[in-house]
């Protein structure tokens with residue numbers, strides 16, 4: 001066997017091993033939440049200070065220069081799992097959204113500018129929030145390059 005091939009196989013084994021490591025999300029399952037209650041929570045916790053989603057407009061603030069505006073929901077080519085959504089909410093710096101310039105969404109230390117809710121949000125609120133957010137994403141399967149249609 002070629003050494004390159006052996007390395008590739010070992011790398012894949014390592015990767016799949018990571019999937020079930022102590023820090024993997026394997027086995028994580030939230031109860032199903034309620035979309036309407038999630039929208040109420042979204043407004044109550046003022047998530048719309050920095051986000052717009054669906055029919056919930058972003059709150060306008062006194063100082064437009066400091067407005068953070070990150071759109072949630074919309075058409076996506078890969079589903080937002082609740083694992084990703086929960087991580088974005090309870091651990092926002094874990095992975096920053098890639099579609100905005102870094103300096104608009106993080107501070108000098110690379111931490112997310114999102115407010116931390118971990119000491120005030122109940123698990124029930126989180127469950128409903130995730131159901132609400134998920135309902136605002138519309139999955140558009142990747143269609144490939146649109147050429148040679150006929």
Ligand code: HEC
Nearest residue numbers: 045046047049050070088092095096097105112113114115
């Ligand atoms: C002070 C502003 C601010 C508030 C308030 C805020 N966020 Fe955020 N949020 C951000 C910023 C900035 C980002 C992008 C950086 C990042 O990925 O963490 C973000 C990212 C997110 C993402 C990931 C978006 C994506 O496309 O991957 C989710 C989900 C989210 N926020 C949900 C919430 C929810 C739910 C609340 C209310 C409980 C909330 N946010 C309150 C600023 C805020």
